[in-house]
Amino acid sequence: MPELPEVETYRRYFNETALGQTITDVQVEDQRQLTTDYDTLLKELKGTQLIKTDRIGKHFLITLSTGKILVLHFGMTGDLAYYRNEEDTPRFARIVFLFTNGFRLAFIDSRKFGRVGLAESVEAYQQEKSLGPDALDISLTQLQTSLQKRKAPIKALLLDQKIIAGIGNWIADEVLYQARIFPAKPAHLLAPSEIAHLHQAILHVMDTAIAHEANYGAF
């Protein structure tokens, strides 16, 4: 379920908690959730500091003191929790990062669709995954260009992370509703004014959702 606004909220939460910490250990329940094998992951992470964060669409990227990137993707049920005592470990904590200050960060994910692994750089990861522009950054021209020759239903293309990164099922529905566009309409039949409305709706829905998450998450 996490879409761009939730991932952005997780990023802000991370920045206020785990950012700056140094990793001492990593506990992994199910190695199928790793995109980098466990031995390599542990070797690369142990002793490294978490320096800064980025987000492309729903992908959360943490730059390490080694220059490499730790990538978290939350799938549909992913979440983060920062806490101190082992007995406070959340129910569905699948991967737990331990820090030198005694605190822990859990990657929670009941349905195990989330993935964690390493990348060489933010740019390399974006290229490797063919991720399109982030939904908060995409320009009207970029949106027009990537839609004008496509015959697939507009909703399917909004969900395509190669075209625009960060839109999931409910936001696609909401955006199309606000722009008053029929979800099954082939993209190349959209009038320029419709694409403009779509672009505005994307930004509006994202901004509103992030603001709401920020308030909601504060308490």
Next chain:
DNA sequence: CCTTCCACCTGAGAGC
């Protein structure tokens, strides 16, 4: 290349 379809995974909620 483009589009469509399905597997992946397991908890939540519904029905009985």
Next chain:
DNA sequence: TGCTCTCAGGTGGAAG
């Protein structure tokens, strides 16, 4: 109460 069934839904790869 407790079992079974269905649904959720982002991603990646296969198939056409």
